[in-house]
Amino acid sequence: MTDGIGVLIVDDEAIVRRGIRLILGHAEGIEVLGEGQTGAEAIRLTRELRPDVVLMDIRMPQTDGLSATPAVVRDGARVLVLTTYDNDENLYRAFQAGASGFVLKTAHPDDLVHAVRVVARGDSLIQPEITRRLIERFAAPPPAPPAWAGRLSERERDVLDLMASGLSNAEIATRLVLAEPTVKTHVAAVLSKMGVRDRLQAVVTAYASGYVEGDR
Structure with missing residues (x-):
């Protein structure tokens, strides 16, 4: 537990985890509690570390981020999905699974910190361009x-x-x-x-x- 915002980073790429840790490590009031490489580790570490926010990649070996998200949410954490923005169906499935928002892996460091703060306080991160893609891909005009x-x-x-x-x-x-x-x-x-x-x-x-x- 931490007095600030506790974050768990889950991504199978070490360079991504290291980059995010460096960015969040310089942000006031945010503490990286741990790292994981699979969805199964996300579930286990969420229960052990009790983070406020889990930064979750979608595609990982073994249990992927989509499968892990419902369990992580049930254990009280907010899920902020890390995405490369190349698969609209995965974004939609993550939304349905209970994710609180999406952030691009190419996002500016300040935007990543902002996203963590927004999700941690109980709001959802809504990037209009991602919302439009979800709707354009899956929504039909209502009668x-x-x-x-x-x-x-x-x-x-x-x-x-x-x-x-x-x-x-x-x-x-x-x-x-x-x-x-x-x-x-x-x-x-x-x-x-x-x-x-x-x-x-x-x-x-x-x-x-x-x-x-x-x-x-």
Whole structure:
């Protein structure tokens, strides 16, 4: 356990693990608790080390990241998927398995640190370009507006639209001239009315249902 954000890095490439460890090692309030090379190790080390966030590669020998994600999530960790962005189906399956977000292995170090912080505080990391790929690959135009759309208030619709644009709670608060706790309340209401588990699922559902359209 750690007073800051505890991170477990799981990737079968040693050079990737070393690079991520170096980046996170210079970030205030983040501690790398350990490393693994397979999905099976991710499950075992999550139970032993109790990390807040598991940075998980998808393709690994033995048990892969997709298979390990549900068990890791059940044990209380948030999964941030490491991706090379070359397989949309794997991204979609990781989302379905309970991943809280995706980060490119080519991401800028500051973006990686930001992603860890976002996921650790209970939010989902929504990169609009990845969200679009998920929707373009798997979603078909719906025949009618979703039932939950009529249950959203005008302000909740504003919040959902900005969530779909990739804005954080703080950014939404600034855009709508609201206090951040008020935005959190609206986000919670949106998730409840949509019947989804987190921001990422809310945004993907909004795109997939046709409620949110177009490039963002």
